[in-house]
Amino acid sequence: MAHFDENAKPFSHKWLNERLAIDTLKRVLSTEYWIPKNINFLWAMGMVLAATFGLLLISGIFLLMYYQPNVDLAFDSVNYTIMSEVGYGWLWRHIHGVGASVVFLIIYIHMFTGIYYGSYKRGRELIWLSGMLLFVAFSAEAFSGYMLPWGQMSYWAGMVITNLFAGGSLHADGLVEWIRGDYVPGQAFLNRFFMLHVLLIPLAIIGLIVLHFGTLRIPHVNNQDGEEFDFEEAAELYKAGKIKESKVIPFNPVFLSKDIFVMGVYFILFFYLVFYHFEFAMDPVNFDPADPLKTPAHIYPEWYFLWSYEVLRPFPTDPGLIAFAFAQVIFFLLPFLDRSPNVAPANRRGAFKYWFWALLIDMIILTFMGKLPPEGIWSTIGLVAALVFIGLWIALPIITAKEKKL
Secondary structure, three states: OOOOOOOOOOHHHHHHHHHHOHHHHHHHHHHOOEEEOOOOHHHHHHHHHHHHHHHHHHHHHHHHOOOOOOOOOHHHHHHHHHHHHOOOHHHHHHHHHHHHHHHHHHHHHHHHHHHHOOOOOOOOHHHHHHHHHHHHHHHHHHHHHHHOOOEHHHHHHHHHHHHHHHOHHHOOHHHHHHHHOOOOOOHHHHHHHHHHHHHHHHHHHHHHHHHHHHHHHOOOOOOOOOOOOOHHHHHHHHHOOOOOOOOEEEHHHHHHHHHHHHHHHHHHHHHHHHHHOHHHHOOHHHHOEOOOOOOOOOOOOOHHHHHHHHHHOOOOHHHHHHHHHHHHHHHHHHHHHOOOOOOOOHHHOOHHHHHHHHHHHHHHHHHHHHHOOOOHHHHHHHHHHHHHHHHHHHHHHHHHHOOOOO
16 A cells, blocks of 8 residues: 655645745745734734725726716716616625725724834834825725715815815915816816726735735734744744743734634624615715716715814814824824833823823814814814814824833
């Protein structure tokens, strides 16, 4: 009887391994990529985000088969052809719409988890910066996608947002016309944002995801205690039997199984929204065809842009644009504004703990105020919240510089 070698690998594996070093890649990026043991489910948000982006790509491809990027046909192709004539077209649109909204909830959870646990400090600055570039890319992708149904809010939100590039008293009107391809949003505008949404920005997102995971591989993942140790050394000591319990676990299969469990729970909630509460991701005003002669009573962006929109809205034109630019840039500077020597959760960092919760609550208030008409008490609350947002970031280097080393 012939002997069966359990370690024998098929010829195809050997052929690929000689040319692509797949065994080395698996070892470096998977089985010997060590993850701290003391982390919670919030660290799975990155994989949840990547999985949601994959679902957006797949649903977007199916929608692309029937969408017509034409100002006379776009609205009907989305609201009639896809929703009524195409088998399960409604499902793919619901998946795409809910995914486009929920993906930002995951991004914000991921972002504030990083802030809370100090995952942007001491060698992890590039992780944070690449993550913020991803946030910008996802924001651009969401905005360009919002233009494509060519409904009332698509048209007028496009008009308002592109007007920001005029720069107030700078009167950079030529730049606005260059972006639109015309004096007002029209066919050239729709063509450009269609190209951005289906090709250029998704390619940028894919590249940034690769960069983000690459920057994560070298300094390793942070943990909920902020503990720093040599990952490879800890793994070798455990394998050699010199310590009873390892502080690290391999990414595959141990941590990956935890990621998959969290994704399973997430997708149960996701598809519950898709089938039963998809309307939260569909603006009612956008079910009216774009009409350049009829301005909606109250124009506002999607919920994930509302906080930065509200930072802009309470001020006169030029100060408002400066405040808006401040809100877009300031998160990039977080690793350099936080002067504390400590890599630790916010609850162990004195005044920073209060700063973190004040920022989170203030951004929630800004989000709610951004959807309300700018009148009466709402206008006053919005102004105060915008000033608090700016003040918190100005105060950050001061309060963290005084923080004692733990």
